[in-house]
Amino acid sequence: MHGFWKLAWIEMKLFLREPMAAFFTLVFPLMLLFLFGSIYGNEPTTFFGGFGSVDVSVPAYTAMIIATTGLLSITIQIASYREFGILRRLRATPLRPQVILSAQVMVIFVMTVLSMALLIISGKFVYGLRFAGNPVNVLLAFILSSFSFFALGFVLASLLPTARTATVVVMALFFPMLFLSGAAIPLEVLPKNIRQYAQVLPLTHVVTLLRGLWVGDSLIAHVKEIIFLSAQLVIGVTVSTKIFRWE
Amino acid sequence: MQNKTVIKIENLRKVYTSIAAVDDISFEVNEGEIFGMVGPNGAGKTTTIECIEGLRQPESGNIKVLGLDPHKNEYALRPRVGVQLQQSALPHRIKVWEALDLFAAFYSSSVNWQELINQLGLEESRNLPFARLSGGQKQRLFIALALINDPELVFLDELTTGLDPQARRTMWDMVINIRDNGKTVFLTTHFMEEAERLCDRVAILDKGKIVALDSPENLIRNLGAEHRVVFTVQDNIEPNVAELHRLAAVTLVETIGERVVVHGQGDRLVVEVVNFLSVNSIRFRDLRTEQPSLEDVFIALTGREMRN
Numbered sequence: 039m040h041g042f043w044k045l046a047w048i049e050m051k052l053f054l055r056e057p058m059a060a061f062f063t064l065v066f067p068l069m070l071l072f073l074f075g076s077i078y079g080n081e082p083t084t085f086f087g088g089f090g091s092v093d094v095s096v097p098a099y100t101a102m103i104i105a106t107t108g109l110l111s112i113t114i115q116i117a118s119y120r121e122f123g124i125l126r127r128l129r130a131t132p133l134r135p136q137v138i139l140s141a142q143v144m145v146i147f148v149m150t151v152l153s154m155a156l157l158i159i160s161g162k163f164v165y166g167l168r169f170a171g172n173p174v175n176v177l178l179a180f181i182l183s184s185f186s187f188f189a190l191g192f193v194l195a196s197l198l199p200t201a202r203t204a205t206v207v208v209m210a211l212f213f214p215m216l217f218l219s220g221a222a223i224p225l226e227v228l229p230k231n232i233r234q235y236a237q238v239l240p241l242t243h244v245v246t247l248l249r250g251l252w253v254g255d256s257l258i259a260h261v262k263e264i265i266f267l268s269a270q271l272v273i274g275v276t277v278s279t280k281i282f283r284w285e
Numbered sequence: 286m287q288n289k290t291v292i293k294i295e296n297l298r299k300v301y302t303s304i305a306a307v308d309d310i311s312f313e314v315n316e317g318e319i320f321g322m323v324g325p326n327g328a329g330k331t332t333t334i335e336c337i338e339g340l341r342q343p344e345s346g347n348i349k350v351l352g353l354d355p356h357k358n359e360y361a362l363r364p365r366v367g368v369q370l371q372q373s374a375l376p377h378r379i380k381v382w383e384a385l386d387l388f389a390a391f392y393s394s395s396v397n398w399q400e401l402i403n404q405l406g407l408e409e410s411r412n413l414p415f416a417r418l419s420g421g422q423k424q425r426l427f428i429a430l431a432l433i434n435d436p437e438l439v440f441l442d443e444l445t446t447g448l449d450p451q452a453r454r455t456m457w458d459m460v461i462n463i464r465d466n467g468k469t470v471f472l473t474t475h476f477m478e479e480a481e482r483l484c485d486r487v488a489i490l491d492k493g494k495i496v497a498l499d500s501p502e503n504l505i506r507n508l509g510a511e512h513r514v515v516f517t518v519q520d521n522i523e524p525n526v527a528e529l530h531r532l533a534a535v536t537l538v539e540t541i542g543e544r545v546v547v548h549g550q551g552d553r554l555v556v557e558v559v560n561f562l563s564v565n566s567i568r569f570r571d572l573r574t575e576q577p578s579l580e581d582v583f584i585a586l587t588g589r590e591m592r593n
Contacts (some may be wrong), residue, residue, distance in 0.1 A: 044390035048383055055378045058357060123373035130340060131391040132363040285513075 043132050045141040052144055053111075062106050064153050067099045068160055070222065073234040080165040085226060089253055092165040094224060097248035098179065100154050102221040105212060105241050107150045108187025113194045115142065118201035125284050135284070150184050170254040176250045179251050179264075179284055183244040186267040189274025190240065196281045243267055289316040291469045292337060293436055296344035300333050306332040306491035307343070319460065321484035321548045323477060323579075325587060329493040330473040331371050334442050337471070338368055350430040351437060364392055367383055369424075371442040372475075377416035378409030381407055381426055383414065385433060392434040401429040406458065421452030428459060439463055441472040444481060457483055477580035487579065491587040501579050510577035511536065514547040514558045516569040527567050545569075 054060050071092065080090030119125045128138050161167035194211075198204040216222045218232060219241035225233055238240040247263040257264065292314035296396060299307040307329040321459040322330050335341040337348055339355030339362060348355055353362045375384050385398035402411055405425040410418055418426065425445060431439055441460065445453040453476075458485055464470050474480055480483050480487050480503045488498040497504055526545055530538045534557050537548040555574050562569055 041391040044387055049378065051383075052376050052378050119376070123370065124376060126340075126370055127373035127375065130338065130363070130368045130373075131388065132360055133391050134360075281521050 041131075042137050042141050045085070045128075045133070046144050047205045049141060049145040049166070050148065053149055059111055062110065063103065063149050064156065067103055067153060067157050070099060070102075071095065071157060071160060072164070075165050076244075079253075080167070082159075084102075085212075085254065086224075089168060089170075090217065091224075092161050093168045093253070094103075094249055096157055096161045096167055097176075097246050097252040098221050098224065099157055100248055101183065101219070101244040102216060103150055103153045103157070104180075104184050104187050104244055105215060105269055107146045107153075108184065108191045109194070109208050109212050111146050111149070112188055112191030113198065113204050114190065114201060115197035117198050117204035120195075120283065120285060123285070129284055131229050139192075146188065147184060155181070166278070169252060170230065171251045172254075175257055176251045179247050179257075179260075182264065182267050182271065183247065185245070186271035186274065187240070189271050190276060192278035192282065193274050196283060215239050215241045220249075237273055240266070290314070291316050291351060292320075292471065293347070294333075294337070295347040295381040297333065297336060297343050297348060297468070299329075299336055299341065299343045301332075302544040305493050307336070309346075310490070310493070310495050311587075312488055314469060314470055314471055315456045315486075316469055317464065317467065318485040319464050319472065319483050321363065321480040322471070322473045322490055323475060323480045323487055323489045323583065324473075324490035325473065330475075330490055330491040331442055333490070334440055334471065334473055337368070338440055340364075340370075347574070348352065356515060362547055363432055364394075365437050367434065367436035367439040367468075369431045369439075369441045369444060371446075373427070375426075376417040378414045380412050381422075382411045384426060385429060388430045389434050394435070395433050396435045398433060401432060404462075405429045406455075419452075420447050421449070421455065424448065424452075424456060425459070428456075428463075429516070432463070436468065438469045438471065441470060443473055443475070453479070477578065477583050489583060489586055496586045497582070503580045505577050505579060508582045509550070509579060510581050510585070511548045511550060512554050512577070513575040514549070514555055514572065515575060516545055516562075516572035517543050517569070518545060519568050525567055528565075529558065531563060532561060 074095060075092050078091035080092035082088050082090050086094045116125075125138070158167065164199045179215060194208060195204065198207055218228070218236045219225075219239045220228070220236065221241055221244075225236065225242075225245070229238070243263040247260050247267070250260050251257070290313045294313070295311050298305060308334065313532070322333060324330050336353060337350060339350075339359040339479055342356060350362055351365055355362055357589075379387070382398075382402070385401060389395040389398050390395050402408055405428060407422065407425055407429065410422050413422075415426075417425070431441070445456050446458070448456065452579045457470070457479065460470060460472065467563065472483070484501060486498065486500050487504065489496050489504075526540060527538060529535055529545075529547055532549075534551055534554040535547055535549040539546040539548070548552070549558075560571070
């Protein structure tokens with residue numbers, strides 16, 4: 039266990055030393071919050087069902103963070119660790135393979151939580167963020183969403199041979215998903231036909247689930263999203279344990 | 286002294302897409318020796334060492350390392366061996382001291398890594414990130430990581446490939462130092478000079494088979510290759526010099542301008558040639574002898590054709 043914690047601690051430091059990863063995970067969501075918060079404020083409107091722009095944006099930006107860490111960080115990190123032989127070197131130690139990978143997942147999860155916490159704290163203090171849901175439900179949905187995206191990241195990392203191809207492919211998946219799923223731009227402002235297309239994107243389900251629970255929906259009201267994300271988690275874990283390559 | 290067997294390989298075989306990378310090889314490595322495996326690229330050196338390290342699964346054959354099967358008992362074995370891999374890296378931004386601190390945490394008992402930093406000359410780079418280290422510094426860090434658990438047996442795969450001559454010689458001293466600290470070293474290299482200088486015993490691997498295995502001295506002696514005596518004469522005394530070929534040990538005399546190359550066999554060659562020169566009052570300078578090297582043995586055994 040000592041090895042696990044030390045590896046997780048070092049990986050945490052390495053994550054924060056990587057300017058791109060640290061920026062997109064920790065700084066970019068705050069930039070969006072302050073940008074749109076200063077434009078639209080947080081006055082309740084009927085357009086958002088009696089909530090303000092910031093109130094509905096914070097759960098949506100949380101979905102964006104999950105996509106950033108799950109798709110971008112995990113995939114690129116694992117693909118480059120494999121390409122450069124870092125995984126090989128770690129495997130030649132007494133560490134069990136599952137310990138090596140769990141340490142990576144834990145660090146990414148901690149970063150996801152940290153980023154969400156920064157977002158909520160900033161939203162609360164600057165814009166009086168409102169919350170009408172059940173905190174336990176939101177937390178469970180957040181954990182389910184995160185791990186289902188981490189699983190997706192591991193599948194992609196297993197399929198994509200090099201860090202370069204991994205970066206290109208996940209960017210090509212990430213940006214359309216970011217803008218079409220309602221994570222960066224509220225679904226309400228998107229044209230109707232795009233909203234229908236968006237239903238096939240995994241991130242749309244995260245946005246719908248987190249936004250719904252945030253404003254007080256019951257878990258029952260979001261069975262569809264919960265089933266979709268659970269299936270993504272189970273399939274992702276099953277597939278990646280089958281096809282994951284260490285070199 | 287060197288009786289205890291540390292590695293025992295019997296009929297090891299590893300096939301890649303129907304080509305046998307390692308084809309039925311058997312050998313033993315003794316405690317406290319530096320055992321080298323040499324061979325052209327693609328001869329199967331890395332495949333062999335990685336099967337022994339437990340990183341690759343062989344098709345067939347028996348491997349025992351410190352009495353353990355490296356595939357069935359890999360987690361019992363890993364704390365007792367140190368590994369430097371041919372192709373590996375560390376995260377770009379990890380600092381030298383962090384890497385040592387991290388790897389020390391992977392083992393239940395480890396040596397003081399501060400001392401390793403001093404021993405391997407990494408004091409000045411201890412706060413540098415991995416990506417900014419030179420090739421030699423990276424390899425010294427990898428040696429330090431291989432030694433961090435105070436292993437009984439150390440694997441070094443192509444340790445000096447890509448290093449400049451100074452760094453390579455520094456590395457040789459470090460390898461000898463590892464052996465002198467009572468550890469067994471198993472290394473692969475494609476530098477014959479390196480194998481000749483470092484190794485107590487050398488296995489020459491070609492096309493997946495061991496074509497020779499002995500101490501470098503014995504391999505060279507058994508090759509029976511010619512020695513050469515080379516010197517420069519000052520005057521035009523060619524008639525006398527040509528008489529050299531009458532000597533028993535001499536097989537061929539070549540003169541190239543003022544330079545004379547005498548080919549011959551055996552340890553008597555030098556004595557006979559120098560004696561002849563002095564008896565006949567032939568003035569000479571820059572006399573040197575050229576012995577066959579492990580490289581000559583290697584070329585004789587593996588052929589001269591171009592390899593990929």
